Amino acid sequence: MKDPLTSAADAITVQQLRFSYSDGDPVLDIRHWSVPSGGRVFLRGPSGCGKSTLLKILAGILVAPAERLELLGQPMSALTGRQRDRFRARHIGVVFQQFNLIPYLSVLDNIRLAAYFGNSARNLGQRAGELLARLRLREDVLSRRVTALSVGQQQRVAIARALINGPQVLLVDEPTSAMDIAARDAFIQLLMEICERDQCTLVFVSHDSALAAHFPLVMDMCTLNRAWNVRSPLTTQREAAADVY
Numbered sequence: 001m002k003d004p005l006t007s008a009a010d011a012i013t014v015q016q017l018r019f020s021y022s023d024g025d026p027v028l029d030i031r032h033w034s035v036p037s038g039g040r041v042f043l044r045g046p047s048g049c050g051k052s053t054l055l056k057i058l059a060g061i062l063v064a065p066a067e068r069l070e071l072l073g074q075p076m077s078a079l080t081g082r083q084r085d086r087f088r089a090r091h092i093g094v095v096f097q098q099f100n101l102i103p104y105l106s107v108l109d110n111i112r113l114a115a116y117f118g119n120s121a122r123n124l125g126q127r128a129g130e131l132l133a134r135l136r137l138r139e140d141v142l143s144r145r146v147t148a149l150s151v152g153q154q155q156r157v158a159i160a161r162a163l164i165n166g167p168q169v170l171l172v173d174e175p176t177s178a179m180d181i182a183a184r185d186a187f188i189q190l191l192m193e194i195c196e197r198d199q200c201t202l203v204f205v206s207h208d209s210a211l212a213a214h215f216p217l218v219m220d221m222c223t224l225n226r227a228w229n230v231r232s233p234l235t236t237q238r239e240a241a242a243d244v245y
Protein backbone atom coordinates (compact mmCIF):
# COMPACT_ATOMS: atom_id res chain seq x y z
CA MET A 1 0.00 0.00 0.00
CA LYS A 2 1.20 3.52 -0.76
CA ASP A 3 2.40 5.55 2.24
CA PRO A 4 -0.05 8.51 2.40
CA LEU A 5 2.66 10.83 3.80
CA THR A 6 4.77 10.48 0.68
CA SER A 7 1.97 10.49 -1.87
CA ALA A 8 1.74 13.04 -4.68
CA ALA A 9 -1.56 14.12 -3.11
CA ASP A 10 0.22 15.93 -0.29
CA ALA A 11 -0.97 19.48 0.34
CA ILE A 12 2.24 20.45 2.16
CA THR A 13 5.74 19.08 1.66
CA VAL A 14 8.78 20.40 3.50
CA GLN A 15 12.29 19.14 2.79
CA GLN A 16 15.63 20.21 4.24
CA LEU A 17 14.17 23.35 5.79
CA ARG A 18 16.56 25.44 7.87
CA PHE A 19 15.75 28.82 9.33
CA SER A 20 17.37 31.35 11.68
CA TYR A 21 16.25 34.86 12.62
CA SER A 22 18.97 37.32 11.44
CA ASP A 23 22.34 35.98 12.72
CA GLY A 24 20.92 33.98 15.60
CA ASP A 25 21.04 30.25 16.32
CA PRO A 26 19.07 27.97 14.00
CA VAL A 27 15.41 27.93 15.02
CA LEU A 28 14.23 25.29 12.54
CA ASP A 29 15.96 22.30 10.99
CA ILE A 30 13.44 19.94 9.46
CA ARG A 31 14.50 17.10 7.19
CA HIS A 32 11.16 16.05 5.81
CA TRP A 33 7.55 16.64 6.71
CA SER A 34 4.39 16.38 4.69
CA VAL A 35 0.67 16.73 5.24
CA PRO A 36 -1.74 14.80 3.03
CA SER A 37 -4.38 16.74 1.17
CA GLY A 38 -7.43 17.10 3.41
CA GLY A 39 -5.36 16.00 6.44
CA ARG A 40 -5.95 17.56 9.84
CA VAL A 41 -2.76 17.80 11.85
CA PHE A 42 -2.19 18.82 15.43
CA LEU A 43 1.33 20.27 15.70
CA ARG A 44 2.38 20.41 19.32
CA GLY A 45 5.50 21.35 21.21
CA PRO A 46 6.76 23.50 24.09
CA SER A 47 6.99 27.27 23.98
CA GLY A 48 9.84 28.48 21.79
CA CYS A 49 10.26 25.26 19.79
CA GLY A 50 9.45 26.99 16.51
CA LYS A 51 5.75 26.28 15.89
CA SER A 52 4.77 29.84 14.92
CA THR A 53 7.95 30.23 12.87
CA LEU A 54 7.11 27.11 10.87
CA LEU A 55 3.56 28.30 10.32
CA LYS A 56 4.81 31.66 9.01
CA ILE A 57 7.14 29.87 6.60
CA LEU A 58 4.28 27.65 5.40
CA ALA A 59 2.22 30.79 4.86
CA GLY A 60 5.04 32.42 2.88
CA ILE A 61 5.31 35.27 5.39
CA LEU A 62 8.86 34.27 6.37
CA VAL A 63 11.21 32.86 3.76
CA ALA A 64 13.90 30.29 4.55
CA PRO A 65 17.01 30.40 2.37
CA ALA A 66 17.18 27.59 -0.20
CA GLU A 67 13.87 26.26 1.11
CA ARG A 68 12.25 23.25 -0.47
CA LEU A 69 8.65 23.84 0.35
CA GLU A 70 5.67 22.92 -1.78
CA LEU A 71 2.13 23.95 -1.07
CA LEU A 72 -0.65 22.44 -3.19
CA GLY A 73 2.04 21.34 -5.66
CA GLN A 74 3.47 24.88 -5.94
CA PRO A 75 7.20 25.22 -5.12
CA MET A 76 7.21 28.37 -2.97
CA SER A 77 10.79 29.28 -3.87
CA ALA A 78 9.66 29.80 -7.48
CA LEU A 79 7.42 32.71 -6.43
CA THR A 80 8.40 36.36 -5.99
CA GLY A 81 7.29 38.15 -2.82
CA ARG A 82 4.22 39.53 -4.59
CA GLN A 83 3.31 36.16 -6.05
CA ARG A 84 3.61 34.59 -2.59
CA ASP A 85 1.22 37.21 -1.19
CA ARG A 86 -1.26 36.50 -3.98
CA PHE A 87 -0.87 32.73 -3.54
CA ARG A 88 -1.50 33.07 0.20
CA ALA A 89 -4.54 35.27 -0.30
CA ARG A 90 -6.12 32.83 -2.76
CA HIS A 91 -5.22 29.44 -1.31
CA ILE A 92 -4.19 29.73 2.34
CA GLY A 93 -6.11 30.90 5.38
CA VAL A 94 -4.00 31.97 8.34
CA VAL A 95 -5.14 32.57 11.92
CA PHE A 96 -2.21 34.19 13.71
CA GLN A 97 -1.42 33.68 17.37
CA GLN A 98 -2.08 37.41 17.96
CA PHE A 99 -5.00 37.46 15.42
CA ASN A 100 -3.41 40.39 13.48
CA LEU A 101 -6.77 42.06 12.92
CA ILE A 102 -6.60 45.72 11.89
CA PRO A 103 -7.81 47.53 15.02
CA TYR A 104 -9.19 50.71 13.45
CA LEU A 105 -11.35 48.81 10.93
CA SER A 106 -14.75 47.25 11.47
CA VAL A 107 -15.21 43.49 11.44
CA LEU A 108 -16.66 43.63 7.93
CA ASP A 109 -13.80 45.79 6.65
CA ASN A 110 -11.23 43.38 8.08
CA ILE A 111 -12.95 40.54 6.21
CA ARG A 112 -13.48 42.75 3.13
CA LEU A 113 -9.75 43.46 2.90
CA ALA A 114 -8.92 39.74 2.89
CA ALA A 115 -11.56 39.15 0.21
CA TYR A 116 -10.14 42.00 -1.86
CA PHE A 117 -6.63 40.46 -1.80
CA GLY A 118 -8.09 37.02 -2.50
CA ASN A 119 -10.07 38.43 -5.43
CA SER A 120 -13.34 37.10 -4.02
CA ALA A 121 -15.35 40.24 -3.27
CA ARG A 122 -18.57 38.92 -4.87
CA ASN A 123 -21.56 38.60 -2.46
CA LEU A 124 -19.14 39.51 0.31
CA GLY A 125 -21.68 40.81 2.84
CA GLN A 126 -23.80 37.68 2.49
CA ARG A 127 -20.83 35.30 2.67
CA ALA A 128 -19.33 37.12 5.67
CA GLY A 129 -22.74 36.95 7.43
CA GLU A 130 -23.00 33.19 6.72
CA LEU A 131 -19.48 32.58 8.04
CA LEU A 132 -20.14 34.52 11.22
CA ALA A 133 -23.35 32.54 11.73
CA ARG A 134 -21.39 29.29 11.36
CA LEU A 135 -18.93 30.65 13.91
CA ARG A 136 -21.87 31.54 16.15
CA LEU A 137 -21.32 35.28 16.06
CA ARG A 138 -24.28 37.61 15.64
CA GLU A 139 -24.37 39.49 12.36
CA ASP A 140 -24.53 42.86 14.15
CA VAL A 141 -20.83 42.51 15.06
CA LEU A 142 -20.02 43.13 11.37
CA SER A 143 -20.23 46.89 11.81
CA ARG A 144 -18.31 47.02 15.11
CA ARG A 145 -14.64 47.90 15.44
CA VAL A 146 -12.59 44.84 16.32
CA THR A 147 -11.26 46.55 19.46
CA ALA A 148 -14.83 46.62 20.80
CA LEU A 149 -15.02 42.81 20.78
CA SER A 150 -14.05 40.25 23.40
CA VAL A 151 -10.93 38.13 22.81
CA GLY A 152 -13.11 35.11 21.97
CA GLN A 153 -15.09 37.19 19.46
CA GLN A 154 -11.91 38.56 17.88
CA GLN A 155 -10.71 35.01 17.51
CA ARG A 156 -13.82 34.05 15.59
CA VAL A 157 -13.48 37.11 13.37
CA ALA A 158 -9.86 36.10 12.66
CA ILE A 159 -11.13 32.68 11.64
CA ALA A 160 -13.89 34.16 9.46
CA ARG A 161 -11.25 36.30 7.78
CA ALA A 162 -9.06 33.23 7.20
CA LEU A 163 -11.98 31.33 5.66
CA ILE A 164 -13.54 34.05 3.51
CA ASN A 165 -11.62 33.08 0.35
CA GLY A 166 -12.40 29.36 0.73
CA PRO A 167 -8.77 28.35 1.38
CA GLN A 168 -7.51 24.85 0.54
CA VAL A 169 -5.02 25.06 3.42
CA LEU A 170 -5.86 26.51 6.83
CA LEU A 171 -3.02 27.33 9.26
CA VAL A 172 -4.20 28.06 12.80
CA ASP A 173 -1.81 29.18 15.53
CA GLU A 174 -2.67 28.56 19.18
CA PRO A 175 -6.25 29.78 18.95
CA THR A 176 -7.69 28.33 22.14
CA SER A 177 -5.44 29.76 24.85
CA ALA A 178 -8.01 32.40 25.83
CA MET A 179 -10.94 29.93 26.05
CA ASP A 180 -12.40 27.82 28.81
CA ILE A 181 -12.54 24.05 28.23
CA ALA A 182 -16.16 23.95 26.99
CA ALA A 183 -15.63 26.83 24.55
CA ARG A 184 -12.38 25.28 23.40
CA ASP A 185 -13.94 21.88 22.63
CA ALA A 186 -16.89 23.51 20.83
CA PHE A 187 -14.50 25.63 18.81
CA ILE A 188 -12.40 22.65 17.69
CA GLN A 189 -15.51 20.69 16.79
CA LEU A 190 -16.66 23.59 14.65
CA LEU A 191 -13.28 23.94 12.97
CA MET A 192 -13.33 20.22 12.12
CA GLU A 193 -16.82 20.50 10.64
CA ILE A 194 -15.76 23.44 8.48
CA CYS A 195 -12.62 21.65 7.26
CA GLU A 196 -14.58 18.46 6.56
CA ARG A 197 -17.25 20.32 4.61
CA ASP A 198 -14.79 22.44 2.63
CA GLN A 199 -12.22 19.64 2.18
CA CYS A 200 -9.59 21.88 3.70
CA THR A 201 -6.15 20.77 4.90
CA LEU A 202 -5.67 21.96 8.49
CA VAL A 203 -2.48 22.55 10.48
CA PHE A 204 -3.41 23.45 14.05
CA VAL A 205 -0.63 24.57 16.38
CA SER A 206 -0.79 24.39 20.16
CA HIS A 207 1.29 23.47 23.17
CA ASP A 208 -1.81 22.08 24.88
CA SER A 209 -1.47 18.31 24.40
CA ALA A 210 -5.01 17.76 25.72
CA LEU A 211 -6.28 18.89 22.31
CA ALA A 212 -4.45 16.17 20.38
CA ALA A 213 -7.33 13.70 20.84
CA HIS A 214 -9.48 15.77 18.46
CA PHE A 215 -7.08 15.27 15.54
CA PRO A 216 -6.48 12.30 13.26
CA LEU A 217 -2.80 13.28 12.86
CA VAL A 218 -0.47 14.48 15.61
CA MET A 219 3.06 15.75 15.04
CA ASP A 220 5.49 16.63 17.80
CA MET A 221 7.78 19.57 17.03
CA CYS A 222 10.42 18.13 19.39
CA THR A 223 10.75 15.17 17.02
CA LEU A 224 10.28 17.12 13.81
CA ASN A 225 12.62 20.03 14.54
CA ARG A 226 16.24 18.95 14.93
CA ALA A 227 17.29 22.51 15.86
CA TRP A 228 15.10 22.32 18.99
CA ASN A 229 16.78 19.09 20.08
CA VAL A 230 20.11 20.88 19.86
CA ARG A 231 18.89 24.06 21.57
CA SER A 232 16.66 22.69 24.31
CA PRO A 233 19.30 21.21 26.69
CA LEU A 234 21.10 24.57 26.58
CA THR A 235 17.89 26.46 27.18
CA THR A 236 17.15 24.25 30.17
CA GLN A 237 20.64 24.89 31.54
CA ARG A 238 20.26 28.65 31.06
CA GLU A 239 16.88 28.61 32.79
CA ALA A 240 18.31 26.59 35.65
CA ALA A 241 21.20 29.09 35.93
CA ALA A 242 18.74 32.01 35.91
CA ASP A 243 16.85 30.36 38.79
CA VAL A 244 20.05 30.09 40.82
CA TYR A 245 21.24 33.66 40.24
Ligand SMILES: Nc1ncnc2c1ncn2[C@@H]1O[C@H](COP(=O)(O)OP(=O)(O)OP(=O)(O)O)[C@@H](O)[C@H]1O
Pocket residue numbers: 021024027045046047048049050051052053054097174207
Ligand atom coordinates in the same frame (compact mmCIF):
# COMPACT_ATOMS: atom_id res chain seq x y z
N1 LIG B 1 10.96 37.89 15.22
C1 LIG B 1 11.86 37.15 15.87
N2 LIG B 1 13.17 37.53 15.93
C2 LIG B 1 14.10 36.79 16.57
N3 LIG B 1 13.82 35.60 17.17
C3 LIG B 1 12.54 35.18 17.15
C4 LIG B 1 11.50 35.93 16.51
N4 LIG B 1 10.33 35.24 16.64
C5 LIG B 1 10.63 34.12 17.33
N5 LIG B 1 11.95 34.09 17.65
C6 LIG B 1 12.65 33.01 18.38
O1 LIG B 1 12.50 31.81 17.63
C7 LIG B 1 12.23 30.70 18.51
C8 LIG B 1 10.94 30.04 18.09
O2 LIG B 1 9.87 30.97 18.30
P1 LIG B 1 8.37 30.63 17.91
O3 LIG B 1 7.57 31.86 18.10
O4 LIG B 1 8.33 30.00 16.56
O5 LIG B 1 8.02 29.52 19.01
P2 LIG B 1 6.63 28.83 19.37
O6 LIG B 1 6.86 27.35 19.38
O7 LIG B 1 5.55 29.35 18.49
O8 LIG B 1 6.40 29.31 20.87
P3 LIG B 1 5.00 29.64 21.66
O9 LIG B 1 4.40 28.29 22.03
O10 LIG B 1 5.47 30.38 22.88
O11 LIG B 1 4.12 30.46 20.79
C9 LIG B 1 12.24 31.26 19.92
O12 LIG B 1 13.53 31.04 20.48
C10 LIG B 1 12.01 32.74 19.74
O13 LIG B 1 12.63 33.50 20.75
Ligand SMILES: [Mg+2]
Pocket residue numbers: 051052053097173174
Ligand atom coordinates in the same frame (compact mmCIF):
# COMPACT_ATOMS: atom_id res chain seq x y z
MG1 LIG C 1 3.84 30.51 18.83
